Amino acid sequence: MEVRNIRIPNMKYEDFNDNEYLEEYVTELRKNGVNIFVGKLSDFINWGRSNSVWPLTFATSCCGIEFMCVGAARADFARFGWEITRNSPRQADVIFVCGTIVHKMAPVLKRLYEQMAEPRYVMAIGSCAICGGPFKNSYHVVKGVDEIIPVDVFIPGCPPRPDAVLYGMMQMARKIKVQNFFKLPQQPQIANSSTPNSDADGNS
Amino acid sequence: METVEKELLSLGLTDVKQADSRLTVTVPKDKLYGVARYLRRERPAEKFDFLIDVVGMDFGDTLGAAYHISPSQNPSLVVTLVTRTDNREQPELFSVCDLWDSASVYEREVYDFFGVRFINHPDMRRIFLRADWNGFPLRKDYNADPALNPVPLENELIPDMERMPSVSIRMGERIEEVHQAFDKDEYVVNFGPQHPAMHGVLHLRVALDGEIIKKIDPVFGYIHRGIEKMCESYTYPQILHLADRLDYLSGTMNRHAVCLCCEKALALEAPERAHYIRAIFDELTRIASHLLGWGCMCMDMGSITAFVYGMRDREKIMDIFEETAGGRLMANYSVIGGVARDIHPNFQKRVKEFIPYMRKMLKEHHLLFSNNPIARGRMKGIGYLSKEKAISLGATGPSGRASGWHNDVRKIEPYAAYAKVNFDEVVRTEGLTYDRYIIRLDEIEQSLRILEQLVDNIPEGAYAAKTKAVIRLPEGEFFQRVENARGQFGVHIVSKGDKTPYRVKFRSPSLALVGALKAISTEAKVADLIMIGASLDYVIPCIDR
Numbered sequence: 001m002e003v004r005n006i007r008i009p010n011m012k013y014e015d016f017n018d019n020e021y022l023e024e025y026v027t028e029l030r031k032n033g034v035n036i037f038v039g040k041l042s043d044f045i046n047w048g049r050s051n052s053v054w055p056l057t058f059a060t061s062c063c064g065i066e067f068m069c070v071g072a073a074r075a076d077f078a079r080f081g082w083e084i085t086r087n088s089p090r091q092a093d094v095i096f097v098c099g100t101i102v103h104k105m106a107p108v109l110k111r112l113y114e115q116m117a118e119p120r121y122v123m124a125i126g127s128c129a130i131c132g133g134p135f136k137n138s139y140h141v142v143k144g145v146d147e148i149i150p151v152d153v154f155i156p157g158c159p160p161r162p163d164a165v166l167y168g169m170m171q172m173a174r175k176i177k178v179q180n181f182f183k184l185p186q187q188p189q190i191a192n193s194s195t196p197n198s199d200a201d202g203n204s
Numbered sequence: 205m206e207t208v209e210k211e212l213l214s215l216g217l218t219d220v221k222q223a224d225s226r227l228t229v230t231v232p233k234d235k236l237y238g239v240a241r242y243l244r245r246e247r248p249a250e251k252f253d254f255l256i257d258v259v260g261m262d263f264g265d266t267l268g269a270a271y272h273i274s275p276s277q278n279p280s281l282v283v284t285l286v287t288r289t290d291n292r293e294q295p296e297l298f299s300v301c302d303l304w305d306s307a308s309v310y311e312r313e314v315y316d317f318f319g320v321r322f323i324n325h326p327d328m329r330r331i332f333l334r335a336d337w338n339g340f341p342l343r344k345d346y347n348a349d350p351a352l353n354p355v356p357l358e359n360e361l362i363p364d365m366e367r368m369p370s371v372s373i374r375m376g377e378r379i380e381e382v383h384q385a386f387d388k389d390e391y392v393v394n395f396g397p398q399h400p401a402m403h404g405v406l407h408l409r410v411a412l413d414g415e416i417i418k419k420i421d422p423v424f425g426y427i428h429r430g431i432e433k434m435c436e437s438y439t440y441p442q443i444l445h446l447a448d449r450l451d452y453l454s455g456t457m458n459r460h461a462v463c464l465c466c467e468k469a470l471a472l473e474a475p476e477r478a479h480y481i482r483a484i485f486d487e488l489t490r491i492a493s494h495l496l497g498w499g500c501m502c503m504d505m506g507s508i509t510a511f512v513y514g515m516r517d518r519e520k521i522m523d524i525f526e527e528t529a530g531g532r533l534m535a536n537y538s539v540i541g542g543v544a545r546d547i548h549p550n551f552q553k554r555v556k557e558f559i560p561y562m563r564k565m566l567k568e569h570h571l572l573f574s575n576n577p578i579a580r581g582r583m584k585g586i587g588y589l590s591k592e593k594a595i596s597l598g599a600t601g602p603s604g605r606a607s608g609w610h611n612d613v614r615k616i617e618p619y620a621a622y623a624k625v626n627f628d629e630v631v632r633t634e635g636l637t638y639d640r641y642i643i644r645l646d647e648i649e650q651s652l653r654i655l656e657q658l659v660d661n662i663p664e665g666a667y668a669a670k671t672k673a674v675i676r677l678p679e680g681e682f683f684q685r686v687e688n689a690r691g692q693f694g695v696h697i698v699s700k701g702d703k704t705p706y707r708v709k710f711r712s713p714s715l716a717l718v719g720a721l722k723a724i725s726t727e728a729k730v731a732d733l734i735m736i737g738a739s740l741d742y743v744i745p746c747i748d749r
Contacts, residue, residue, distance in 0.1 A: 057400045060427045061745040062452035064404075065496070065533055069522075072515030087400045099745075104334055105405060105426045107359045108397055134445060137437065138430040139341050139348050140333070142355050159533055 006177040008170050016171065026178050034180065042181040049093075050176040051081035053121075053169075056092035058112065061099035063126035063159040075162035082169060089115040094172065097151075098159075100128035100135055101142045113149045119184045121176070123153045123168060130154050205281060207249065215239060226272075226282045226683060236287045237298040243273060243283065244303045250277035253595050254611075255304035256685075257711040259696050260314035262344045263288060267295045267318055272683065272694070272711075273304075276595045276609060279616045282683070289320070296371065299325035305723070306598035306716050317342035317432075326383060327368040332425035332748055334360050341433055342707075385421050386411050393730075397426045401504050401734045404744030406718070408733075415730045420722045428748040435708040440466050440540060440675045443708065447695075448534050450710060451746035453493040454688035456485045458710075459538045464619055465684035465695045466540045469677040474669055476621075478542035480662045483621040484555065485525075485537060486686075487651040487658075491562065492521045493689035494602075494644040494651075501641060501738035502573055505582055510573050517565050524554045540675060542668025555659045559652050566648060574642060583638035587724050587736040590635060597723060598716035601691025602643045603740050607635035613687040625657045637732075640739040676703050690714055690741060710749060714742035 003019075003026050013019065034042075059067055070077050071085060078084070086092040089112045101109055113122065124145050127133030132143040145151060152175060155168035205227055212220050212229055217239065219230035231239050243252040256272035268288030274281060289295045299322035301307040311322045312331040319340040321328055330337065338352045368383040386392050386409070396407040405426035411419040431450065435443045440462075447462045448455035460482055467474060474482075499514025522532045528548040529535040537544050573579055589599065594607040604611050612629040614622040630646040632639040677699035685694045691713030698707040717740045725733050 058398060060405050062449055062533060065452060068496075069515060069519070072519075073512045074516065074519050100427060100429055102426065102428055103353065103355055104332075104360070104428065105397065106355050107357055108405075108426065110357060111359060112398055134449065135429045135431070135434065138434050139346075139350075139353070140428055140430045147355065148357070161532060 003178060006174045008174065011170065016174070018171070022174060022178065025175070029178065029180060038182055039180075042179075043177075045181045046177045046179060049119075049181070050173040053082050053093045053173070053176070054084065054086050054091065055082060056089050056095045056112070056116070057085040057087050058095055058109075059098035060101065060105060061128070063098035063129070066159040066162055066165065067096055067098045067125065070162045070165045075166060077166065077169060080166075080169060080173070089113075090117060092116055093119070094121040094123060096123050096125055097129040097145050098125045100133070101145050101148070102140045103142065104140075106142050106148055109145065110148050119176075119179075119181075121152045121172060122149055123155060123172060124151045125155045125157075125165060125168070126160055127156055127158045130156060133158055208281070208283060211242075211247070212239070215242065223680070226284055228284045228286060228681070230286045233287050233289055233297060236285065237300060239285060240271070240273075240300045240303055244300075250275040252283065253304075253592075254279070255300075255306050255310070255598060256282065256692065257694055257696070257709065258307060258310035258314060259707075259709040260318040260320065260342065261286075261288070261698070261707060262318060262342065264344065265292075266290050267292060267320055267343075269297060269314055269320065270681075270696070271300070272696075276611070279611060284681075284683070295320045296323055297321075298323050301325050304598070305593070305596040306719055309715060309719055316340070319343065321371055324370075324372045326370050328370055329368055330425075332428040334425070336360075341430060346433075385409070386419065390418065395733075397423075401737070402744075403500060403737065403742065406742075406744050406747075410730065410733070412730060417725050417728055417730055417733060420725055422718050422722060424718075424744075424748055426748070427745045429745075431749045432708055432710065435705060437704060439703050440677065440705070443705070444539065445536065447710070448536060449745070450712070450749060451688060451690065451693070451714065451743045452533060453496060453743055454489055454690065454693070455533070456482075456489040456535050456537065457686050457688035458693055459536075460486060460620070461684055461686040461688075461693050461695045463538045463540050464686065465682050465697055466675065466677060468684060469680065469682045469697065469699065470540075470671075470675070472541055472669055472671065474542045475666045476663045477665045477667050478669075479620045480658050481543050481547060481667065482538055483625075484655060484658050484662075485529075485535065486620070487654050488521050488524060488555070489535075490689045491648050491651050492518045494648050497689070497738075497741040498569070498641075498644055501735075501741070502579075504734050504738045505579060507573065507579070510569070513565070513569065513572075517562065520558055520561065524551065524558065527551065527554065539668065541671045542666070544668075546667045547662070552659050552662070555655060559656055559659075562648065562652055566645060569645060574645065580638065582732075582735055583641055583739070584636060586728060586732045587637035587640075587739060588635055589720060589724050593723060594635070594720065597720045599691070599720040599740075600713050600716065601687070601689070602630075602647060603640050603717055603720065604691065605629065605631045606639035606643045608633045611692065613685050613692055617685065619686060621658060622654075625654050627651075627654050637735055637739040640741075644741070674703050676701060677705070685711070688713065690717065690743065690746070710746075712746045712749065714744070714746045717742040718747060 129145050132141050135141040153168050153172050221228045252273040252275045254274045254276050259270040261268045266288040271285040316330045390411040393410050396402040397405040407423035409421040431446050447458045495514040495518045499511040502510030525535045529537040589607045591608045594604045600611045615629050627650045679701045682697045685692050694711030696709040697705050700706045
């Protein structure tokens, strides 16, 4: 089943991975039916929202440099409306967790997340943010940011290439497009999903 | 070296060894301060005014520290003072923080990791870990049970009136005191840990009087990953990957340092071809790092265009890396004995195309920004760092050279192919923010010169020497320095003959630079703090390790 209304220009639906997750998500979301006016209005708002997502300038280590590359001349996320980074969490829509989160930083990250206004999204960039990565055996490293805050998209790599980050951003945009704007921040709980990026999802 | 050896013997020290082109001296605990003062102040010949690093040690039954010191007049001479204490319950050593300014943070680090308290040190707080952390992680008997130190979800409250415990001995009497970080009537402002101009997760607590900075108290550890402890359970080829991720902007150079240190211990000579390729990679990384440093510094002044230009030129280098090594930022290229694989057939062509391109762009960067009157106004005349202060603080690299201190390891102890190329060590004298800015652009020019000489002359032959499947370093202590984009990066490996090291310590150039930030910015305007910090160009994960 192809989910409608989540078209990304120049990239086909079947070229994306983890489509099953999105389909399950949409089925769960529209289980009880959606009012046509509310649904269309929500789609319209989401079209705008997904094309103007402003990330927070947040980076702890190496992945932050690749994140800067995404923002700079060659990759340039402004093409997709992720226009500029915001320095204040209160103005940001999405937090890119770039780099290792350690014990001392964990409460700071949690606080930054709580300072962001709803609807808010989290992208975990790099293997450190996903599971601790190369520093998994360390005494001072949090084994994955999903222990602290809910994550929407995981982008693996050490560090991920700018193209991988762009792909993750497209997935994020697709997820924003299917949501029911008027029912946020409640999101469906998807259990027993085979896809990895649903593990920590949907409990914001 | 002989004269120093004679002098040390005449001071009553018996255990003086020459090994690994260093002089290693075991000093009894009570004599350490006297010996250090003699070498630092009273010696007739050149004074040992540069404290390279302090390495905390757990010898098994005793705890101790090793001090690497060097005179700035004769930088290739390195003396290591080793001292130890039997008391594991309440270990104490004498502080040397009044002799070298940089000792202050280094000794706090030893306290944090080993629990060794330094007598006469005014500030014995933890430096990287939270104050409520249980245990001293780098001790061999550390209990790593995660239940003891769970992930905290509450913010650590750091009061302005934070207590700084200290122990001192005056007139033979032991005094335990508690100082305060800030006075009651001081106005304290926090920068960071999440602040776009702090270049990472550094946290500065700044006491202000109007807009004049009165005092700075840096708080580290927001990216402390415990790399040194992890190294103790990893094999040598595995350690290389962690070294890359210390100062990620000069990852290739850090990795090079660990490779050189292991090769020195194994008495293994990498092939000539590998030396050339490593030097080319180092210089490309240096250019990439300086471009990013330049871009970020300009961005801090409000010029986003400069940042985009810097990143654009940097992408060219990333392409060269990607083609040969497979990685962009983390090239993962040097291995013990050589490099991981041979260069790509296009490699030389690409580097040769890059050199004239970068020369042209450098002119443009100068035209656009260096000569801009607003930029010059913000950089000239602020942030003065004197040569003596730079040496005492251990501010190596471009920041130290801007103050007139010759400290380039590529010139002091030429490694890889640096002995075979002609290049100038760029040194300026004024020591202002503008000098630290312009010196980076000048170093790019010198790096291009090195590349020009190396790229056509890469000798034929093997790209890596054969090593055993399991690499075991012989018993001993090994120390190796290289010049990374921020200064002297050092690796100190203690081996007991196993396939994993007994202790690994990395000398972070950035840690000393934050000490310099503290010294320079006092009495400066708060708006200039950002500029001074950007001109020092520190990388936080390298500090916290």
